[in-house]
Amino acid sequence: MIHRxxxxxxxxxxxxxxxxxxxxxxxxxxxxxxxxLMVLSFGFWLLIVQFFRNPKRNTPKNPDHxxxxxxxxxxxxxxxxxxxYFKGKRLQVSIFMSPLNVHVNRYPxxxxxxxxxxxxxxxxxxxHPKSSTENERTTVVVxxxxxxxxxxxxxxxxxxxxxxxxxxxxxxxEQGGEMGFIKFGSRVDIFLPLGTKIRPKLGEAVRGGExxxxxxxx
Numbered sequence: 010m011i012h013r014x015x016x017x018x019x020x021x022x023x024x025x026x027x028x029x030x031x032x033x034x035x036x037x038x039x040x041x042x043x044x045x046l047m048v049l050s051f052g053f054w055l056l057i058v059q060f061f062r063n064p065k066r067n068t069p070k071n072p073d074h075x076x077x078x079x080x081x082x083x084x085x086x087x088x089x090x091x092x093x094y095f096k097g098k099r100l101q102v103s104i105f106m107s108p109l110n111v112h113v114n115r116y117p118x119x120x121x122x123x124x125x126x127x128x129x130x131x132x133x134x135x136x137h138p139k140s141s142t143e144n145e146r147t148t149v150v151v152x153x154x155x156x157x158x159x160x161x162x163x164x165x166x167x168x169x170x171x172x173x174x175x176x177x178x179x180x181x182x183e184q185g186g187e188m189g190f191i192k193f194g195s196r197v198d199i200f201l202p203l204g205t206k207i208r209p210k211l212g213e214a215v216r217g218g219e220x221x222x223x224x225x226x227x
Contacts, residue, residue: 086209099201112192113189124149175187202225
């Protein structure tokens with residue numbers, strides 16, 4: 010399944026590559042050049058198509074679990090000061106998404122969207138320590154039925170320069186449900202209450218909407 014954010018770009022890329030190949034034929038370029046261009050064009054187009062894939066995910070819904078909001082690799086697990094919303098200590102887990110990962114972003118918990126804010130900013134590489142606070146980003150907070158608040162942040166990178174989010178304050182958030190998309194690789198940070206049990210280790214791969222990222226403490 011192709012994500013709706015990709016329809017326009019996939020179509021434009023196909024048309025431009027088709028025109029380029031047509032120009033090469035019109036100019037009577039050598040056969041080897043035309044064949045090489047065809048192979049490269051088709052390969053490039055397939056890369057764009059795979060980037061916008063949107064596979065179905067079966068979320069193991071559980072009010073005690075925090076589900077990974079994105080595909081990728083866990084690159085940060087640490088206690089930090091969260092200055093924007095909580096203004097206090099939280100556990101931060103960061104997931105880095107390469108251009109080869111699925112880039113759909115999902116709600117890690119179910120509940121009500123309490124806070125949404127878009128921040129324009131820089132385009133530092135996604136693994137830079139200051140990317141969480143200085144890059145273009147969107148912050149979303151969901152309050153669960155049990156009263157726990159979870160903050161997660163879409164962060165643009167050096168290549169990703171288009172953050173898309175579909176939620177607004179007051180919306181109902183479904184655990185594992187789609188909340189946004191980041192084009193061409195970046196990261197998602199999630200901020201959890203102290204004492205939350207983190208499951209994945211640094212460097213471990215997770216799947217958005219399926220991997221249990223953490224468990225609330227009781």
